[in-house]
Amino acid sequence: MKKIFLTAVLTCIGATLLFGNGKQETKATDSGSVQTTLRFSWWGGDERLAATLAVIDQFEKQNPGIKIQPEYGGSSGYTDKLATQLAAGTAPDIVQVDPEAFPVFVNSGINYFIDFKNYKFNFLNFEPNYLNQRINGCFNGKQFGIPTGIAGPAMLVNKDLADKIGIDFTKQYTWNDLLTWGKKVQSYDKNLHLLCADKEYIANLVMFIYAKQLTGKTLIDESTKTFTLTDTQLTEIYNFVKALYDTGVVAPVTHMAAYTGDSIQSDPDWIAGKYVCTLSYISTISVMTAANPSAHYIVGKLPVLPNARNAGWASNCPQVLAISAKSSHIDAALKFLDYFFNNETAMATLACVRSVPPTAKARAICQKNGKLSDLMAQSADIASTYGGIPNDKYSSVQESKQILFDHVEAVGYGAVTVKEAVRDTINLMNSYSATLK
Amino acid sequence: MRTGVCRRRENQAFLYLLPWILGFCIFQLYPFISSFYQSFTDYQLSSKPIFCGFGNYITMFTRDSEFWQSLKITLLYTVYTVPGKLIMALAVAVFLNRNIRGINLIRTVYYLPSLFGGSVAVSILWKVLLMDNGVVNAFLARFSLPTVHFWGNPKTALPAICALEIWQFGSSMVMFLAALKQVPASLYEAAEIDGAGTLQRFFRITIPQITPIIFFNTIMQTIQALQNFTSVFVITNGGPLKSTYVLGMKLYKEGFAYFKMGYASAISWVIFLLVMIITVFLFRSSSAWVYYEDEGKF
Numbered sequence A: 001m002k003k004i005f006l007t008a009v010l011t012c013i014g015a016t017l018l019f020g021n022g023k024q025e026t027k028a029t030d031s032g033s034v035q036t037t038l039r040f041s042w043w044g045g046d047e048r049l050a051a052t053l054a055v056i057d058q059f060e061k062q063n064p065g066i067k068i069q070p071e072y073g074g075s076s077g078y079t080d081k082l083a084t085q086l087a088a089g090t091a092p093d094i095v096q097v098d099p100e101a102f103p104v105f106v107n108s109g110i111n112y113f114i115d116f117k118n119y120k121f122n123f124l125n126f127e128p129n130y131l132n133q134r135i136n137g138c139f140n141g142k143q144f145g146i147p148t149g150i151a152g153p154a155m156l157v158n159k160d161l162a163d164k165i166g167i168d169f170t171k172q173y174t175w176n177d178l179l180t181w182g183k184k185v186q187s188y189d190k191n192l193h194l195l196c197a198d199k200e201y202i203a204n205l206v207m208f209i210y211a212k213q214l215t216g217k218t219l220i221d222e223s224t225k226t227f228t229l230t231d232t233q234l235t236e237i238y239n240f241v242k243a244l245y246d247t248g249v250v251a252p253v254t255h256m257a258a259y260t261g262d263s264i265q266s267d268p269d270w271i272a273g274k275y276v277c278t279l280s281y282i283s284t285i286s287v288m289t290a291a292n293p294s295a296h297y298i299v300g301k302l303p304v305l306p307n308a309r310n311a312g313w314a315s316n317c318p319q320v321l322a323i324s325a326k327s328s329h330i331d332a333a334l335k336f337l338d339y340f341f342n343n344e345t346a347m348a349t350l351a352c353v354r355s356v357p358p359t360a361k362a363r364a365i366c367q368k369n370g371k372l373s374d375l376m377a378q379s380a381d382i383a384s385t386y387g388g389i390p391n392d393k394y395s396s397v398q399e400s401k402q403i404l405f406d407h408v409e410a411v412g413y414g415a416v417t418v419k420e421a422v423r424d425t426i427n428l429m430n431s432y433s434a435t436l437k
Numbered sequence B: 001m002r003t004g005v006c007r008r009r010e011n012q013a014f015l016y017l018l019p020w021i022l023g024f025c026i027f028q029l030y031p032f033i034s035s036f037y038q039s040f041t042d043y044q045l046s047s048k049p050i051f052c053g054f055g056n057y058i059t060m061f062t063r064d065s066e067f068w069q070s071l072k073i074t075l076l077y078t079v080y081t082v083p084g085k086l087i088m089a090l091a092v093a094v095f096l097n098r099n100i101r102g103i104n105l106i107r108t109v110y111y112l113p114s115l116f117g118g119s120v121a122v123s124i125l126w127k128v129l130l131m132d133n134g135v136v137n138a139f140l141a142r143f144s145l146p147t148v149h150f151w152g153n154p155k156t157a158l159p160a161i162c163a164l165e166i167w168q169f170g171s172s173m174v175m176f177l178a179a180l181k182q183v184p185a186s187l188y189e190a191a192e193i194d195g196a197g198t199l200q201r202f203f204r205i206t207i208p209q210i211t212p213i214i215f216f217n218t219i220m221q222t223i224q225a226l227q228n229f230t231s232v233f234v235i236t237n238g239g240p241l242k243s244t245y246v247l248g249m250k251l252y253k254e255g256f257a258y259f260k261m262g263y264a265s266a267i268s269w270v271i272f273l274l275v276m277i278i279t280v281f282l283f284r285s286s287s288a289w290v291y292y293e294d295e296g297k298f
Helices: A002-019 A046-062 A078-088 A104-105 A158-167 A174-187 A199-215 A231-246 A253-259 A261-266 A282-291 A330-342 A344-348 A361-371 A373-388 A398-413 A418-434 B004-038 B056-060 B065-096 B103-116 B120-129 B135-142 B156-168 B171-182 B185-193 B198-209 B212-227 B230-235 B249-255 B261-289
Strands: A026-027 A034-043 A066-071 A094-095 A153-160 A191-196 A277-280 A298-301 A319-321
Touching: A034 A046, A046 A066, A046 A158, A046 A330, A046 A344, A046 B198, A066 A330, A078 A094, A078 A104, A094 A330, A153 A282, A153 A373, A153 B004, A158 A174, A158 A344, A174 A191, A174 A231, A174 A361, A191 B103, A199 A231, A199 A398, A231 A344, A231 A398, A231 A418, A231 B249, A253 A261, A253 A398, A277 A282, A282 A373, A298 A373, A319 A330, A330 A344, A330 B249, A344 A361, B004 B261, B065 B103, B065 B156, B065 B171, B065 B249, B103 B171, B120 B135, B120 B156, B120 B185, B120 B230, B156 B185, B156 B230, B171 B212, B198 B212, B198 B261, B212 B261, B230 B249, B249 B261
Parallel strands: A034 A066, A034 A094, A191 A277
Antiparallel strands: A026 A034, A094 A319, A153 A277, A153 A298
């Protein structure tokens, strides 16, 4: 009897493993109507988490038949996980996507996301010119993503320290001015540095921009899929990068190694106010200022080469929200996103947790409520005045960027000469470009 | 002749084993076969796999200098950690193989680090301990010693990662302890009577007697070392200057950062073959240095 019972239990276990499906996206509620559960994934800090959960709560109260299951985490590894989920067909219904990774998914030839225009989503609050940009989720006239804000670069300045040393970021300046000021800072106090930046910030916000200003083109030509920098141009750029380290403009690479990526605000020297400024992003201004709240901050202009062929600096969006094409509840997902982007209460709740809001209506609400910080508003205004070309979709993917990160690091350590860095970068970027054809 | 009872019993046995069999097939056998197939394809995660024969392997061995660097780092990591861990484990096991007050508590304390395993929490703890403004550097600063950039210096990053791995010697220590207790006391008595000293007894009796466990630990630790990933991913992300860029990291980057799943699958199979080759070598060499009382016969 015991054996028969045990046999039956084990058979059930085996059957569950084979056929069990834990997902229940729709179920009947007590009142008899069907409840829909949507999964919504995003990355971000505590402020964004609290605001997004509050908006979800508001929406659920107004729509008792729809439940939103949040899936949130840090940005590190988020895109890797999302790529795996999309490939496996298990992605959440609504996903937040890095706009620089978005082209990889869209250009795969597989329909991972819906075209919002096919579902007549209400885009009336969005400026058409802003919405139609590729970086904001529009590809060949199809709107696969909705931009969550206006982002871009920002020169965040510790004004008290800058004034003490005699550095003025409010007037237009050049890249070489950064070197001059860096030496000035070091003469003032050897323990201070001008610019808080790790290898990734130097690659993304110095090399990319310097290159666009120097050549008037993006790093990889989108039509010919070729690397556009010549030996001479790349040498100039790497010489500048080397000078940043040699003159003490930035902290030694041995110090910054522990604070790469999302943790630059954890640099104890930034927390202690030992940097005059940081070349950052509008969406991370609040994170950087919160790390050292005692300082008085302003935002400054951004460096430009004399006789630059292109301004280089461009606004973009920090994230896009998209709906998975495999979602079983596209209508419910559209309803939620409509609330998320177009409802005034949602706009007030979300405020600037995803950078400067993408619609004029939301920006007006945030300014009225005092939620749109002056620093973020001024940064957005400054970034938009330059009007530079956005990065191309090929050089902004991780594989291409890693080549630059590695060589910035190698130059910083003195492990390679500038000549070697130039040669290796060109070889690797050409190899990478060859795979695009 | 198999009776009905025998057949029934066999069927019941199969049912008892069914959960494990299903789990093995779904979570191990299927990924195993699938990754083997994918290693012969150009499979971008965002698109369908396209068969490319040995293309991934040819690229790996002839055009990817980063692969050779990762291989070198992985082998260096293995050479540092495996002997280091075994020596630490054996030394502590010998120390703990005695009857003193509180010995059980001491044994537990030494075993605790290995309970944490290669976890993210332990890696974060070590990262913070050895950071420029971490506990270790704060201690050094107290004695006016210069800051050591453990994670920022390519020369110290890999040894620091190895130290984290060696610190978790508990499970090997427990096995050595059990083996030490199996060594017949009569051998030590006889040696003592013959005038053998402590060191002679250790090298002529203890070590040969526990060579099967040394062999087992060597195999297991080597396999673990060749597949290391967690500590490197959490602490250094393969840097600085790719000084800790083990094959596990390279596999992760290729598959999940660059979305080149086919190439990543090829790397995983190279790791598998590397583990197999080293394991076979160790087994073949064991006849020369591993002593079995029953001469290895079953």
